[in-house]
Amino acid sequence: MLKPGETGVIVTLPEGAPSLTRLREMGLLPGTRVEFIRRAPMGDPVEIGVRGALLSLRDAEASLIEVETERAAGV
Amino acid sequence: MKTTGYSEGLVYALVGNPNCGKTTLFNALTGLRQKVGNYPGVTIERKEGEFYSQHGVRLRVIDLPGAYSLNARSPDEAILRDVLLGRRPDTPRPDRIVCVVDASNPERNLYLFTQILELGVPVILVLNMVDVAERNGLRFDVERLAERFGVPVIPMVASQKKGLVELKVAMSRQELPSPKPLLDAMPVPVRGALVRARENLAAAGIVAATASPLEPLYLISGHDPTHYGIAPAAVAMIRLGREQLEREVPGWEDRLVAARYDAIHAALESVVRRPESASATLTDKLDTVLLHKVWGWLALAGTLGFLFYLIFSVVEIPVGWIESGFSALTAKITGTSEIPGWMPDGDLRSLMTDGVISGVSGVIVFLPQILILFFFIGFMEDTGYMARVAFLMDRIMSRVGLTGKSFLPILGSHACAVPGVMAARTIESPRDRLITILVAPLAACSARLPVYLLLIAALVPGKAVPAPMKAGILTGLYAAGIAGVFCFAWLFNKKLLPGAPSAMILELPAYKMPSFANIARQMAGRAWMFIRRAGTVILGLSILLWGASTYPKLRNADGTLSEDKSAALAHSAAGRLGHAIEPVIRPMGADWKIGIGLISSFAAREVFVSTMSVIYNVEAEDDDDGTRRLRDRLAAERRPDGTPVYTPALCASLMVFFVFAMQCLSTIAVVRRETHSWKWPLFQLAYMTGTAWLLATAVYQLISALSS
Structure with missing residues (x-):
């Protein structure tokens, strides 16, 4: 689980859910670097940076994405 | 090579991700030679334009809605898919496609392009906003890209018309190469x-x-x-x-997506040179403030405060011009005792002044609000701030099953539900859009204010209501409207349109300077659409309502027309309807005279005040004095048994009624237009007015029981 400000690499996204398919189409694939930029002031949704774009998604979707932080991955 | 249809003009489709500058490019290509309409059956704008090549060949351009993928997830994307696949009978299948890509974010933007390349139609790739890309350290080797994809590649800055001539030349070419799909083969x-x-x-x-x-x-x-x-x-x-x-093939969809990104990656690896250091962009800096826990809310409050100032205060100026213009016109037609009018007294003149002119002015009077709200929305969308508002407000709206995108339409409805309902077009999810449209008219619009003020004044007979009490009641009425919005949104989300909550996947585009030309076009388009589609319905219903309150005519014993306006109104169809509905409205404390007011104020809520003036024969003047006279007259009104009609219980009951009732035919016309059926406006009328009746009755009975 990333904290705001941290960058990580996507390990897995569960398959099949339509909203996650859209996230894949927007470039969130295993191996993609993502930056957890910030939470909205009320805690949800979150803002992430991926492939040069800024995306907002809700915790419900974001929490399904398994990410390895870059530090832990030794990058 | 596809050359069919060349003689009658090649059809180009303009496609690209949202925020890639596609609309700017469309406007630059076609100038004023464009038609804006609607795809039948859905609320999506259909934009088509044309231009002539240097050789005088006519080229048609269809501007398709922005989309991330041909795997449609919203009605916008379904239109894109259906047009490109030639599945829409109302739109010709494009002969060629111009795919616009935001050069500052090439990877994600090229995903749609990889799908477009496979359609078997010649494609031109536009790398838009190359200036921004260069500032971010991205350089493109255009020739190598063109070779890799097998299509012409045009670098552009559409907002400055840079590269426009090159694009037009490419589009005019007799023959374009067949593109090489990026995926060599589908698995x-x-x-x-x-x-x-x-x-x-x-x-x-x-x-x-x-x-x-x-x-x-x-x-x-x-x-x-x-x-x-x-x-x-x-x-x-x-x-x-x-x-x-x-x-x-389990997981086929995800495998396909991954294969496309691999191909994009490989194509870009050889071409794009990445900078070593990525410095914080302007967008990052602005977002640090605009999405901040404290400053973000302040900025939002300031922006919305300014919007409210515009739609409540500034709008009064043009509305004043419109109203005085139409009343001057009416005066010309009616004339005075010295100067004869343009038309002699009679039914025709009455139809003209009280039916047609008041109907037309009832349509035109919405224009300033629509223009201002859409200027504001266009400005917020064009700069990129709109997505931030949705980001900030999403948590609150998610409590009732909506997303942050519903916030602005509902907020705008506090000025007037007509532009508010139209603003719901910015919501992609059809379900969220429908719920937003259904609840938006519960927001306390500005037309309720004069009614509230009259009823508050009538609460305390004979003297002015103390300011704190007045403010307290008004606040309560606005709060009741907001509570209604949230309760019904929650209810519709649970019961009427149950389903998985929309995942709010929203791109926060980079901030940029807005294009006022684009905004102006959008404002003009929306205003014209309103006049043509909703305006005609409003005008028709206004004339109908005029007829109902004019006929049949009341005649004196000698056969002449009665001069008593109050009696004439009571005698008319509307008056009879007031009598007819009396049994229904009696439980909420109202009599047939109020019934007439409720019926006529169906045209617009504020008409309640002027109708009550006519019924009680009070000279209606739109000032404090007029309100006071009407208030005193209301206070003096007695039932047959001598008890006052306008008890606090009745005033409270009527206030509650006006909070919830769908007393606005303009909104009904707009909802019918935006939902493409009479089903939803009639449902809205039923649920809102039903709720209004139930709550008003409950309030009346409760207060009457307590005070007796």
Whole structure:
């Protein structure tokens, strides 16, 4: 689980859910670097940076994405 | 090579992700030679334009809605898919495609391009906003890209018309090369399954037997086919095809996406040079403030405060001009005792002044609000701040099953539900849009204010209501409206349109300077659409209502027309209707005179005040004095048994009624226009006015019981 400000690499996204398919189409694939930029002031949704774009998604979707932080991955 | 249709003008489709500058490019290409309409059956603008090449060849350009993928997830994306696949009878299948890509974010933008390349139609790739890309350290080797994709590649800055001539030359070419799809081959099992799906769909008549396997691909992979104008029988077939494909090739969809990104990555690896250091961009700096826990809210409050100032205060100026213009026109027609008017007294003049002119002015008077709200929305969308508002407000709206995108339409409805309902177009999810439209008219619009003020004044007979009490009641009425919005949104979300909550996946585009030309075009388009579609309905209903309150005429014993306006109104169809509904409104404490007011204020809520003036024969003047006279007259009104009619219980009951009732035919006309059926406006009328009646009755009975 990333904290705001941290960058990580996507390990897995569960398959099949339509909203996650859209996230894949927007470039969130295993191996993609993502930056957890910030939470909205009320805690949800979150803002992430991926492939040069800024995306907002809700915790419900974001929490399904398994990410390895870059530090832990030794990058 | 496709050359058919050249003589009558090649049809180009303009496609690209949202925020890629596609609309700016469309405007730069076609200038004023464009038609804005609507795709039949959905609330999506259909924009078509044309221009002539240097050789005088006419080229038609269709500007399609912004989309991330041909796997449609919203009605906008379904339109894009259907037009490109030639599935819409109202739009010609494009001969060629111009794919616009935001050069500062090439990877994600090229995803749609990889799908477009496979359609078998010549494609031109526009790398837009190369200036921004360069500032961010991205450089493109245009020739190598063109070679890799097999299509002409045009670097552009559409907002400055840089590269426009080159694009026009490319578009005018007799022949364009056939593109090389990025994926050398679709994974074999997927292709096999799609060919079989095509056979099934073709047997059911859903696709042509000769259709490419891509057509079933994009029909099957669409998020929810039910919304997108596909026949119910076909939906079942498509679902079946999807299940079959999933069984045969588990995870096929995700594998396909990954293969496309791999191909994009490989194509860009050789071409794009990345800078070593990425410095914080302007967008990052602005977001640190605008999405901050404290400053973010302050900025939002300031922006919305300014919007409210515009739609409450500034709008009064043009509205004043419109109203005085129309009343001057009416005066010319009626004339005075010295100067004869343009028309002699009679039914025709009455139809003209009280029916047609008041109807037309009732339409025109909405324009300032619509223009201001859409200026504001256009400005916020063009700069990129709109997405931030949705980001900030999403948590609150999610409590009732909506997303942050519903916030602005509902907020705007506090000025007037007409532009508010129209603003719901910015919501992609059809379900969220419908719920937003259904609840938006509960927000306390500015037309309720004069009614509230009159009823508050009538609460305390004979003297002015203390300011704190007045403010307290008004605040309560606004709060009741907001509570209504949230309660009904929650209810509709749970019961009427249950379903998985929309995942709010929202791009926060980079901030940029707005294009006022684009905003002005959008404002003009929306205003014209309102006049043409909703305006005609409003005018028709206004004339109908005029007829109902004029006929049949009251005659004196000697056969002359009665001069008593109050008695004439009571005698008219509207007056009789007031009598007829008396049994229904009696439980909420109202009599037939109030019934007439409720019926006539159906045209617009504020008409209640002027109708009550006519009924009680009070000279209606739109000032404090007029209100005071009307208030005193109301206080003096007695029932047959001598008790006052306008008790606090009745005033409270009427206030509650006006909070919830759908007393606005303009809103009904706009909702009918935006939902393409009478079903939803009639449902809205029923649920709102039903709730209003129940709550008003409850309030009246409760207060009466307590005070007796």
